[in-house]
Amino acid sequence: MIAFRDISIGTGGELSCSSCFRAAERAPRPLADIVAEAARIVDEWDEHAPGPNIGLVGYEPFAHPELPALIAATHATGIERLRLRTDGGALSQPGNAEGVFGAGVRHLELIVLAGDPATHDRLAGASGLFAATAQGAAAYASVARGSGERAVLTGYVPMCKHNAGDVSAAVAHLASLGASAVQLALAPGIAESHADAVRAALDTATVNAMAGWVTGDGAASFGVYASGPWSAL
Amino acid sequence: MSAARSARQVPILLAGVSSPGYRSLATAYLRAALMSDPRLDAAVLSIDFDTSTDPWWVAYRILALDPAPAVVAFPVMCWTARHVYETARVVKAARPETVIVVGGPEVGPIAEDVLAEQSAIDAVVCGEGEFALCDIVHAVARDGSIAGIAGVVARDGSAVVVGEARPPIERLDDIPSPFSAPGASIAVDGSAYIETYRGCPHRCAYCFEGKGSTRIRSFSWERIAADIEAVATTPGMRSFSFIDPVFNLTPDRLVRLSDLLAPHAAKGVRLHTIEVDIERVDDEAAALLSRAGVVSVETGPQSVGAASLQTCNRVFDPERFRAGVRACHRAGISVECDLIVGLPGDTAEDVVAGFDFAFSLDPGVVQASTLHVLPGTELWTRAEELGLVFDRQPPHELISTPTLSYADLRRLEALGVAAGAVYRARLSR
Numbered sequence: 001m002i003a004f005r006d007i008s009i010g011t012g013g014e015l016s017c018s019s020c021f022r023a024a025e026r027a028p029r030p031l032a033d034i035v036a037e038a039a040r041i042v043d044e045w046d047e048h049a050p051g052p053n054i055g056l057v058g059y060e061p062f063a064h065p066e067l068p069a070l071i072a073a074t075h076a077t078g079i080e081r082l083r084l085r086t087d088g089g090a091l092s093q094p095g096n097a098e099g100v101f102g103a104g105v106r107h108l109e110l111i112v113l114a115g116d117p118a119t120h121d122r123l124a125g126a127s128g129l130f131a132a133t134a135q136g137a138a139a140y141a142s143v144a145r146g147s148g149e150r151a152v153l154t155g156y157v158p159m160c161k162h163n164a165g166d167v168s169a170a171v172a173h174l175a176s177l178g179a180s181a182v183q184l185a186l187a188p189g190i191a192e193s194h195a196d197a198v199r200a201a202l203d204t205a206t207v208n209a210m211a212g213w214v215t216g217d218g219a220a221s222f223g224v225y226a227s228g229p230w231s232a233l
Numbered sequence: 234m235s236a237a238r239s240a241r242q243v244p245i246l247l248a249g250v251s252s253p254g255y256r257s258l259a260t261a262y263l264r265a266a267l268m269s270d271p272r273l274d275a276a277v278l279s280i281d282f283d284t285s286t287d288p289w290w291v292a293y294r295i296l297a298l299d300p301a302p303a304v305v306a307f308p309v310m311c312w313t314a315r316h317v318y319e320t321a322r323v324v325k326a327a328r329p330e331t332v333i334v335v336g337g338p339e340v341g342p343i344a345e346d347v348l349a350e351q352s353a354i355d356a357v358v359c360g361e362g363e364f365a366l367c368d369i370v371h372a373v374a375r376d377g378s379i380a381g382i383a384g385v386v387a388r389d390g391s392a393v394v395v396g397e398a399r400p401p402i403e404r405l406d407d408i409p410s411p412f413s414a415p416g417a418s419i420a421v422d423g424s425a426y427i428e429t430y431r432g433c434p435h436r437c438a439y440c441f442e443g444k445g446s447t448r449i450r451s452f453s454w455e456r457i458a459a460d461i462e463a464v465a466t467t468p469g470m471r472s473f474s475f476i477d478p479v480f481n482l483t484p485d486r487l488v489r490l491s492d493l494l495a496p497h498a499a500k501g502v503r504l505h506t507i508e509v510d511i512e513r514v515d516d517e518a519a520a521l522l523s524r525a526g527v528v529s530v531e532t533g534p535q536s537v538g539a540a541s542l543q544t545c546n547r548v549f550d551p552e553r554f555r556a557g558v559r560a561c562h563r564a565g566i567s568v569e570c571d572l573i574v575g576l577p578g579d580t581a582e583d584v585v586a587g588f589d590f591a592f593s594l595d596p597g598v599v600q601a602s603t604l605h606v607l608p609g610t611e612l613w614t615r616a617e618e619l620g621l622v623f624d625r626q627p628p629h630e631l632i633s634t635p636t637l638s639y640a641d642l643r644r645l646e647a648l649g650v651a652a653g654a655v656y657r658a659r660l661s662r
Contacts, residue, residue, distance in 0.1 A: 001652045050595040080659045106658040150658040181651040211651035224581040229652035
């Protein structure tokens with residue numbers, strides 16, 4: 001489908017299961033490094049292919065000290081599509097949804113760990129995050145609608161043994177937020193140990209008219225479900 | 234005593250029900266034909282509706298007309314059939330004396346089935362409707378039976394009478410122009426269409442355009458020029474289109490059309506979603522299209538799967554396709570690539586490969602839709618042989634194929650919609 005190149009904007013700071021991942025050190029990546037990589041991607045992009053398209057991942061963007069400048073500088077390299085992967089909580093703060101949308105973010109990828117507040121917040125290690133994410137998604141969608149421009153909300157669900165039983169609910173929750181697609185990022189071994197849960201989550205996506213796809217270890221075993229509306233190179 | 238004075242005036246309503254954003258060209262043709270027929274003293278009213286209007290409100294508009302129409306004619310497509318049938322049911326119930334006639338590709342090939350299932354319908358026109366509808370109205374005006382008219386399947390009491398087949402109209406110029414009839418209304422919002430020929434050079438198994446034949450019947454160049462002049466010079470006209478299935482039918486034809494359209498393009502009139510064989514578009518053809526005012530074209534590939542291409546009588550050369558898209562882009566023309574999900578023989582991998590191919594071209598628009606098995610098409614006739622399971626009720630959506638389950642189809646639909654959304658959400662460079 002549509003290719004994106006993902007750029008890591010830091011380490012240790014992207015929302016994930018707190019039981020699986022203990023961030024040794026959270027560190028944003030310097031702005032100049034990120035922009036230089038973006039410029040390189042743009043320079044090398046096939047002029048006939050859709051894009052250039054860049055995803056900013058690896059670190060909660062709203063925790064990056066230079067987020068506004070980061071988005072502006074990335075946009076200025078000449079990209080066509082900019083995707084932001086975020087836990088969405090900060091979008092509920094006044095002005096943030098307008099800010100990222102106005103800066104050119106048309107693709108928002110929400111990280112969700114479960115489908116109910118208690119489980120999600122426990123796995124995230126952050127009380128109140130589930131509710132803030134929902135408010136943030138609504139704020140972004142409202143800004144997009146008001147602008148008359150097209151924007152896309154998708155979901156990113158890291159799947160591990162701690163949330164495997166909750167992933168279907170997470171997908172349903174993303175559907176209620178207006179997501180058109182959801183990526184299940186499989187931790188090592190999950191494809192084999194929890195294949196049924198993966199398939200159930202993909203079916204939940206389908207019945208909610210969402211595209212569901214899997215990435216990570218063992219994704220190929222799910223056949224056509226390894227293909228999503230976009231692919232990160 | 235003339236034929237017109239020997240018959241009563243017949244109020245006729247042509248009810249064009251279309252998908253939102255579209256307007257029926259068929260009603261315009263029918264109106265022109267009725268108003269030009271010297272046998273008729275017809276008071277013809279055309280009203281356009283779209284499917285977002287509740288059928289009961291469409292019926293309300295019809296039943297509120299004064300004088301009440303003696304004949305209500307509906308062109309019917311697969312997308313509008315349920316809406317038309319519901320409207321007809323209400324109108325017939327409220328005013329049983331109304332003669333309700335339907336025509337179009339959805340009903341013509343299955344006329345007897347339509348009459349069997351839709352008790353409110355009195356007659357189905359099979360094939361081209363211009364002269365057949367005139368004959369129906371003439372019969373109504375004389376208080377005669379509409380049964381037995383050529384090209385018409387009609388009720389005669391409790392029986393259904395199949396009129397002899399009406400051959401295709403040989404001289405298309407004999408059909409009055411829809412654009413020059415008194416009181417003709419030409420839309421300036423992009424929903425006006427011109428037709429320069431009937432038929433199609435292709436035999437795509439899922440399509441009814443060719444009516445089973447690759448024979449092309451063209452309007453004369455004088456007529457084409459007059460229609461273009463009438464539409465393009467409509468005050469306020471900014472954009473219109475052509476319904477021709479292949480605009481670049483031949484190189485010579487493309488040159489002549491470009492010559493006719495160029496003066497209007499120079500004044501800012503644009504053409505949108507012109508259907509082309511993209512594999513035959515080179516820089517020269519793209520320049521002719523651009524000169525004609527074309528800003529967007531619509532094309533396939535519909536599928537890239539070898540099995541489905543063979544079954545559907547289609548050819549596909551990815552490199553020529555890609556070259557055609559690039560030629561259009563160099564000429565400033567956007568390309569809409571169409572894909573059909575569920576063609577017989579396609580696997581899920583084939584469908585995804587089709588999506589990948591179309592998006593890789595960065596054409597401008599990628600439009601995917603699930604197969605609808607349409608009456609009169611080769612797929613309709615061969616459905617059982619090919620293992621196609623589909624909804625017999627319009628719009629005849631596909632349910633499954635031997636290689637794509639119902640679940641596969643739903644997943645692929647969602648994938649196509651999501652990919653289309655990702656593609657469309659972009660910043661201008």
